[in-house]
Amino acid sequence: MAVVLILTTAGLMMIYSADQIQTIRLSGAIYYRKQLLWLLIALTSFFLISAVNTRALEASAYLFYAIMIILLVYLKATASGVERWLTIPGTRINLQPAELSKIATILALASYLSSRKKRIDTLKALILPIMIVMVPAGLVLLQPDLGTSIIFFFILCGMLYWAGVPLIYLFLLISPIISFFLALVTLLGHMRLPLWGLFFVFLCIMIFYNRIYLMDAVIFTLVNLFTGVLTSPLWNSLKPYQQNRILVFFQPERDPQGSGWHIIQSKVAIGSGGLFGKGYLEGTQKNLAFLPAQHTDFIFSLIGEEFGFLGVAFILILFLFLIHRIVELSRISSTSFASLTAFGIASLFFGHIIVNVGMTVGVMPITGLPLPLISYGGSFLLTCYIAFGILQRIYIERSGV
C-alpha cells in the first residue's frame, strides 16, 4: 500500500509540475486541483470496495459485467463521434465507462475461469473466455480507443496464463498479431528480410513440436496465413491518417512537425534530462509546451526530463515492485477467483505501464493510455483505486500461509 501512496504522490507532484508552464495557457484548467478532488473520490471508493466480500464480488461479477457492456453499447449508440464520457446526472463528474469496464471484465473472466473444472488446453475451451474479453474490447475499439482495447488483450493473456493455459496456446493466441505486425514491416520494406515468412516457418515448427490438437493447429496456421496475406489489402483500406500513425511509429522523423512531433519532443525531453534531470519544475521542454499531453499520456517524459534516469528508474522499480506484490498476492490468495482477479489486475497495470512508458521512448505506438496513479485522469484513478480496494480485500481474506 505504501508503494501505491508514493506513486500517487509522485503523480500529483508531476501533475503539479505539468501545470507550471511559463507560456501562455489557452485553457485555464488547473489539473492538479482537479486530480486532488478525484483522489478524494478514489480513496472513498477504495475503502468502500475493500469492505466488500470477494464472494459477493464473485456473485455480482456477471451482473457488473453486463451493466458495463450495456453502458458501452448505450454510449456507442447515442454518442456521435468520439464521445467516451458519461456524465453522472446531477453532477459535473464525467466518467469513462471504458475504464471501469476493465475491472468488470477482470471480475467476469475470473469468475468464469475459476468455475471451470477442467484444464483449458484446446481452442474450443478458449472461445468463451476470449469472447468475454473481446466483447468489451471490441466496443472500446469502436469508440475508438485503441489503447484500452490493447489493455484488454493484456488482461486476457495474463489471466489465461494464470488459469493454466499452456504457454504455447498463449503464443498461438498472440501469433496473428505478430503475424500482422511482421507482415506490415515486410510490406513497408523497412527491413530487407521477409520477416513474416520466417515467423510463419517458426510458427509451424512450434505447432508441430508441441503436438497441438490437429484441429487447433490447422486453425492457427490458417489464421496466421490469412493475416499475413490480408495485411496488404487491410493496409490499403486504412484511412491515410491511420496509415500515417503507423508509419510515424516506425519512423518519427518522417513528419517532425506533425504526427512525429510527439515522439521526437518526448525523446528530446527524456534525453535532455540526463542522469539527474533538470530539477523539479525546471523542465524546459515542458515549460515551453513542447511536450504534448504532459499531464496525461506523456507525464513520464516529464519525469524523465525533470528527474533524469534516476527518477525514471525509481518510478519503474516502484511499479515493478507493485506488480510483484500483486503477483505474490495472487499466489497466496485463498480462492481461485481472488487469485485470478489479482493476477488480472496485475496484468492491467503491467499493460498500462509498459504501453505508456514504451510510448514515451517510441517503442510502443501512441495510444493515449494513461500511466497508473501518475497520469491525470479521474476515471482511471478511480479504476486504479477500485482495483486496489479489491486487492486489499483479497489480502484480508488471504489464506494464512
Add this chain to the structure above:
Amino acid sequence: MGHRGLQSESVSDRLFKAQLAKILLALPFLIILAIFFRYQVLHTSEYSLHSEENRLRRIEMPPPRGLIKDRNGMVVAENIPSYSIELYPQPVDSMRLALKRLSVLLDLDENEQDQLIQKFRHRRQSPLRAATDINEKILAVVEEHRSEFPGIFIRSDMKRSYVYGEILAHVLGYVGEITEGEMKKERYSNYTMGTLIGRSGIEAQYESLLHGERGIKFTEVDARGRELGPFRDRPPVLPRQGKDIQLTIDIRLQQAMNKLMEEVDIGSMVAMDPNSGEILAMVSKPSFDPNLLSSGISGDEWQKLLFHPNKPFLNRTIQGTYPPGSTFKPFTAMVGAELGIFRKDGSGLETVCRGGLQYGKRFFKCWKPGGHGRMGYFQAIVQSCDTYFYQLGIKIGLEKFCQYGRESGFFAITGIDLPNEVAGLIPDENWYNRYYGPGNWGPGNVLNLSIGQGEISLSPLELAGIYAYIATDGKRFRPHLLLQDINNCHLPDLSFSPENIELLRQPLTGVVNDPQGTARASKLWGQTLLMAGKTGTAQNPHGEDHGLFVGFYPANSPEIVAAVVVEHGVHGSTTAPLIRDLMLAYIGLKEGGKKQEIAGLSSKQISSGIQ
C-alpha cells in the same frame, strides 16, 4: 486448499507459475530501463542540444538605417518607431477567428481577411502581420483589451520618416520592405526579412552605406513560437546602424525653390555650385509624399501615383529631356569661336535679321516677326536672334556641329549620384539616316539644331552642367549630391579654349541686365552683383511650348548655376523670374540678414510638409 477449478494445481506448481510470471513481467521493465539508460545517459548530450535548440530562436534584427542630413547638418531622413499588430502561429481556423475579431478594429473587410489567411497558409510557422503602422488610438485600444484578442502581439519597428516630405522627395527617394525575390540575390545576402531597402533616389543610390549590419538575438520560444524573452546563455549581436550621410543640398534653399515651384504644375529646377558640382537644390514637379510610401501605401493609392498622367515619380531634373531652345545658343557661339568664325572681340560675323532666313526651299523664321535688324555677336545673344544663329549654324555645318556636340559630352549622362539618369540627345548624320532614311533630310537641319530646336534634347541638369562649364571658363565637375571631396569630382577638360568661353560672359550678363535683354525683367534690383543667364523656349509639338531659363550668379565669379524648365511655360522670359527669385533667396541665405525671414518661411513649410 479449497480451490475450485484449479484443484489439479499443486502449491509448488503455483509457485513456479508465479516465479515465471514475475520474470516475464520484469523483463519488459528491464528492456525499457535499458532504453531509458541509452537515451538519458549514453546519448544525453545530443538530446540536450536538441532541447536547447528547441527553445532557442535566432531572430535577425534589421539594422537602423543611417540618417540623411543636408549640407548644414539638418536631418532630412530619420527613423521613427512604428507599431504593427501580429498574430502568433495557430491553427488556421482560430487564426480566422482572431482576424474576424480584429477586423472591426483594423477595418479589414472579408476580402482582406481572406488574403491574410492565404498569406498565413504559405508561412505556417511564422507570425502573421495583420496591420502595419497602426495609429496610437488603435494601439491603445489593443493594449487595453489584450486579453480579448488571444494570440496577438504588438511589434515595434523602425520606419523611415522624411522630415520635409514632398519637398525633397525626388532627391531622397523612398524605401520599401525587401521582397522575397530580392532576398535571394547575392547582393542582399545579409538582409533580413522586413528590412527596408532604398527604392529610388539617394536611398537607393547609397543603399550599401545606409543599410548597416543586421544583428542577431537569441530568444526563448515556446512550442507555438511565442517569444518569452532573451536567452540567458547567448548574448545578442547588436545591429550596427547604417552610416549617416550628408548631402550637398541646402534644405533652406531647397524649401525656397520648392516654394517658387508651387505655382508650376509640371516642371523642374536645379541649382548647383559650378565650382564643385555640388547640387544645392533640386525640385521636380509634381512630387509625391515619400512618407506615404515608406509606411505601406495601399495598392490603389500606389496605382494611382504610378499611373498618374503627370508622372510624379519622374525626377524631371535628370529624367526629363527637352529641346534646350535658345539656352543652347551659347554652345553654338562657342563652337563658332572654336572654328575661328569670331575674332577675340566677338566680331567676325554680322547679319541683318528681317524676321527669318530663306535656306533652300524653306524659310526659317526668327522668333521676332519684325526682325532684329542689324545683329552682331553680343546683341544676337542678348536678344536671342534666331536669324543670326541660323547663319552661324550654316557656317559651322551639320557635321562639325554634331561632332562638337558629341565630343563635349554635354549630351551624355552627367554621372550624378542618383539612379536612372536619362541622357540627352545630339543627332548626327547617321542618326538622321536611321531616323528619316538616307536622302529624306537635308543639311538644313543644322539651322534648327543651332538654335537648340529639333531632335536635340537635354535634361535640366545637363543644361545646368553646360552653364557651369561656361560660368567657370571651362572647369568641369561631376554633379553630385553626397558631400565629398571635390577632387573626386573633377572631370577632364574639354577642347574649348578659355577665351572662347569667356567671350560669352558679357552677352549672357546682358540677357538679364541689358535694356534689350530677353530677361531684362528679371534683373536683380538693388544688387551690386549681376546675374547672367539665357532664356529658352522648347518647341512642343504636343501643346504649349516649354519655357526654360538658365542663370548663374554672380556673373563675374559665379557661385551658383540654376536651370529651370516649366512645361507648357510658353517662353523663357516668363520662367526667368523663378531663377531670379531663387538667386535672391540664395543671396538672402548667404548674407544671413534675410536668413531669419527665410527661416521663418521655412518653418511654416516644414509643418505643412510633414502633414
